[in-house]
Structure formats: structure tokens, C-alpha cells
Amino acid sequence: MDRFGNILVQSTNGVKTITLNRPDKRNALTPALIEELTTALHEAESCECGVVILTGAGPAFCAGLDIEHLEPGTHESHRRDAENMARVLRTLYEFPKPVIAAVNGAAIAGGMSLATIPDFTLSAPEAKFGFNEVRVGFVPAIEASFLLRQIGEKRTRELLLTGRLLKAQEALHLGLVTHVVAASELMQSAQALACGLLQNSPQAMQAIKALLAKHAQHRLDEEIQDAIAANAEQHATDDFVEGVRAFKQRRRAEWPSRHANCEQS
Numbered sequence: 001m002d003r004f005g006n007i008l009v010q011s012t013n014g015v016k017t018i019t020l021n022r023p024d025k026r027n028a029l030t031p032a033l034i035e036e037l038t039t040a041l042h043e044a045e046s047c048e049c050g051v052v053i054l055t056g057a058g059p060a061f062c063a064g065l066d067i068e069h070l071e072p073g074t075h076e077s078h079r080r081d082a083e084n085m086a087r088v089l090r091t092l093y094e095f096p097k098p099v100i101a102a103v104n105g106a107a108i109a110g111g112m113s114l115a116t117i118p119d120f121t122l123s124a125p126e127a128k129f130g131f132n133e134v135r136v137g138f139v140p141a142i143e144a145s146f147l148l149r150q151i152g153e154k155r156t157r158e159l160l161l162t163g164r165l166l167k168a169q170e171a172l173h174l175g176l177v178t179h180v181v182a183a184s185e186l187m188q189s190a191q192a193l194a195c196g197l198l199q200n201s202p203q204a205m206q207a208i209k210a211l212l213a214k215h216a217q218h219r220l221d222e223e224i225q226d227a228i229a230a231n232a233e234q235h236a237t238d239d240f241v242e243g244v245r246a247f248k249q250r251r252r253a254e255w256p257s258r259h260a261n262c263e264q265s
Helices: 031-046 075-093 110-116 141-151 153-162 168-174 183-197 202-234 238-249 256-264
Strands: 007-012 015-020 051-056 099-103 120-123 128-130
Touching: 007 031, 015 031, 015 183, 031 075, 051 183, 075 110, 075 141, 075 202, 099 110, 099 183, 110 120, 110 128, 110 141, 120 168, 120 183, 128 168, 141 153, 141 202, 238 256
Parallel strands: 015 051, 051 099, 099 120
Antiparallel strands: 007 015
């Protein structure tokens, strides 16, 4: 029996495949799923596998945080959740072995980071990407640190402030996706890429990844701490509370901060 309840882990011919497995919830992230994914990645670091493939079950890759877990709570609980999210993203970023994301469908918010932080991102043409947190009064603070390194500040500002979704081809143009491949060939392409990587020197690939991670280490240390604080603080804002309520009620949000600004002007 698989000891994980939210992910599936399979190992074949030196390749470990980790599948986010909440298809009925579009693989939305919960504290339990994040913890399981972090554990599976740490175990993959020391196992005999040479490459990791990350994908999603069902029609979506990952829809971001499960809205049920965005309810207002204590500052401590929100900070702990932010720390756990930062941990799994940084684990991916600094992972010593090559990681391939096989993006089978929508990769939204934190799911977009899981899809684009790996070394290679193969995407089905139908997949969409985006950080839409601003639409529910939230701030993708942790994800922003990694996105800045990938596409620069101007593009990062545009994506985070608009919350718009990208089609796979635009994500490819921005450098967030490595290749766009037919959905029917996605896992086959990921396996073929993994097999090619297995022919390379494991030590040399690990040295390359360690060098690249070291360049960003000190800056990330500071940025992630600031991001965790910002993430936890945002949960306490009136806009966040209204944004989550409006999302659940399927209506347009009435942002308290907009009314406050109007009263002050």
C-alpha cells in the first residue's frame, strides 16, 4: 500500500516519477500534499534514481492552493503554511538531480511554480499558466522570488499585477517552458529526456546545479524570509477575507481597500 495519500511515487530504470494525485480537486495544494511532496523529494535525493519527473493526475497539473485552506486562521498557522510552501519550492530549486516537470494541464499560482522551477518544463499545448492570487486578495510573495530569476522584473510585475493566464506557447516564448509537446506524447517525451540525462555524468550535473544554486543562495535567504512574512501578513487583511468569500460565492469582490482609499481622497 502506498504510504502517501496525495501523491503517487513510481521508480523505473533510474527515473522516479512523482504524480500529484488529487485529480478531483485539480491537484490543488493542501498542507498534507505539500508535506508529502517535500518528503518524496528528500527521499529522491538519496535514492539511486538519477532523474525526477513531476506531473499531475487527471486534466490539471496543479490548480494552486486549495481554497478551503485559505480560510483566515492564526498568524502562526499562516506563517507555518508559508514556510512549508517556501521549503518545497526551494527544495525543487536546489534539488541536486535533474527534475523534469511534465505539465499535463493548468498550472496556477503555486502550481505554476512547481511547474516552472524544475530544470526542464515540458508542457501540453492545452496547459495554462498564471499567478492569479491578486484576484482573491492574496500575494504570491514566495513564488515571486523565483519568477524574478526566470523572466526579470518587468515581466514579473506584469504577470503578478494582472493575474492573467498564459497559454503554453507564450510561456515557451518567455522561457518558462522548455518544450511544448502533444498531450499524447507528454510522458513519453519526459521519459526520453530523462533517459538522455541518465547518460551524463551524475557528478557533473550535480556540480552544475550546486553552482547555480549557490549563486542565488544568499539573496534567496533574505527574499524568502521577507516573502514568508508578507504571505502571513496578507492573510490578516480585509481584502483577503473578502477575496476568499467572493471566490466561494462566485461573485465579484468588493475590495474594502478601494472603499477606504475613496474615503480618504
